[in-house]
Amino acid sequence: MTSSVESPSSSTTPDRSVDAAVGCALVGVVFDASNPFEADLVDALYAAADRRAVTPGQSSYRLALSGHGRARTRRRAVTDLVGMGCDGIIVIGATHDDDLDLPAASVVIGERVPGLGRVTVGTDEWQGAHLAVQHLIDLGHNAIVHIGGGDHPCAAERQRGYIGAMTAAGLQQHCQILRGDYTEEAGARVAHEILERLPRPTAVFLANDRMAFGFVDVMRAQGVEIPAEMSVVGYDDGHLAGVEGVELTTVRQDVPCLADAAIEALGRILAGVEVASAACGFHGEVALEPQLVVRSTTAAVKEIAVAPTPERPDVPARRRWGLMLDDLGDEVQRALGTPGLLTGSIEVVASASTLTAWRIADRLGIMASYGLYEDLLEDPDIDAVLVALPGDLGDDWARKAREVGKHVYRIG
Numbered sequence: 001m002t003s004s005v006e007s008p009s010s011s012t013t014p015d016r017s018v019d020a021a022v023g024c025a026l027v028g029v030v031f032d033a034s035n036p037f038e039a040d041l042v043d044a045l046y047a048a049a050d051r052r053a054v055t056p057g058q059s060s061y062r063l064a065l066s067g068h069g070r071a072r073t074r075r076r077a078v079t080d081l082v083g084m085g086c087d088g089i090i091v092i093g094a095t096h097d098d099d100l101d102l103p104a105a106s107v108v109i110g111e112r113v114p115g116l117g118r119v120t121v122g123t124d125e126w127q128g129a130h131l132a133v134q135h136l137i138d139l140g141h142n143a144i145v146h147i148g149g150g151d152h153p154c155a156a157e158r159q160r161g162y163i164g165a166m167t168a169a170g171l172q173q174h175c176q177i178l179r180g181d182y183t184e185e186a187g188a189r190v191a192h193e194i195l196e197r198l199p200r201p202t203a204v205f206l207a208n209d210r211m212a213f214g215f216v217d218v219m220r221a222q223g224v225e226i227p228a229e230m231s232v233v234g235y236d237d238g239h240l241a242g243v244e245g246v247e248l249t250t251v252r253q254d255v256p257c258l259a260d261a262a263i264e265a266l267g268r269i270l271a272g273v274e275v276a277s278a279a280c281g282f283h284g285e286v287a288l289e290p291q292l293v294v295r296s297t298t299a300a301v302k303e304i305a306v307a308p309t310p311e312r313p314d315v316p317a318r319r320r321w322g323l324m325l326d327d328l329g330d331e332v333q334r335a336l337g338t339p340g341l342l343t344g345s346i347e348v349v350a351s352a353s354t355l356t357a358w359r360i361a362d363r364l365g366i367m368a369s370y371g372l373y374e375d376l377l378e379d380p381d382i383d384a385v386l387v388a389l390p391g392d393l394g395d396d397w398a399r400k401a402r403e404v405g406k407h408v409y410r411i412g
Contacts, residue, residue: 037238044256073098089106090266100116137166144174187218252293386408
């Protein structure tokens with residue numbers, strides 16, 4: 001499932017009169033130096049400017065860089081470039097919260113921000129996210145979690161694409177979104193959060209590659225096999241995504257095409273020529289198609305064989321489950337993590353002691369716990385029980401559960 005990307009400048013004949021009118025221009029570039037994708041874009045902008053300089057009949061550009069970060073806002077970066085007398089400014093990754101005093105000749109690379117009223121060059125983020133999620137759905141996944149990018153550029157559109165793909169597949173009830181912030185640290189933090197939850201998702205779509213790198217590192221360090229136990233998809237396809245040992249499945253943004261489109265658009269603005277809209281609405285005047293790049297972090301859902309027994313549940317989704325167990329062994333965790341095995345909701349935990357029940361419930365994110373097995377059997381709201389106690393003890397409680405009309409799934 002791939003789509004080709006063509007540079008807008010390669011599909012039309014350059015307007016030589018436009019370039020001649022511009023001459024040699026000083027172009028300011030606002031970017032986040034800590035973001036590898038934005039650093040790659042800066043390199044591509046230099047290359048695009050150099051190509052203009054050596055092409056007969058085209059004007060040349062000199063680039064001036066102004067970075068932003070935790071202690072320096074995009075507005076400050078723009079102000080400094082204006083003070084340097086830049087003829088035009090390219091802003092990489094503006095957000096809706098930015099208060100930018102942009103000059104008339106300016107272009108935004110990334111997400112269209114209506115309040116800025118500037119030409120925007122970007123990738124169709126909704127489509128890119130849709131490609132990523134549909135790839136996972138096609139592999140048989142339905143427990144797909146999205147790690148969003150918070151308030152960062154394009155994160156909202158990627159989240160919309162995730163929700164759209166899940167909804168189109170009839171999986172809207174499985175949508176789960178956790179907050180990230182486009183950093184490796186955020187990916188690692190969310191990985192630890194997911195490790196503490198049961199059941200775990202079988203696939204994760206992260207809003208950028210940096211979070212995916214941090215996420216995969218933690219999962220592998222904790223013994224989770226990628227992709228055998230969990231498939232992972234990122235977004236951007238920066239230069240590290242294809243490195244041996246990483247080989248991340250991701251959505252590619254064509255960086256050279258983005259740079260060419262931005263330089264071309266700015267040249268036309270400087271020459272007083274209207275930039276034609278690509279009619280892509282929120283995505284901006286120039287919207288490039290994303291491409292899904294499949295590598296080694298995604299695979300089909302692993303089928304876990306469960307031998308048919310009279311005790312295996314075959315119950316409708318309305319069932320309310322109680323867990324009867326004293327620890328979370330590997331077999332229990334596999335059962336809880338198998339989509340469709342315990343159809344319905346897990347409501348309560350019962351253990352030999354109140355402390356044990358509370359600890360297990362807390363780890364699973366369940367609000368209720370019982371310190372006695374009998375309490376679970378007496379709960380009229382629970383109509384199905386997973387019994388994960390050893391030997392004769394488990395057999396006895398499974399029998400008692402059936403006697404009071406509960407559906408039973410026996411482990412151990």
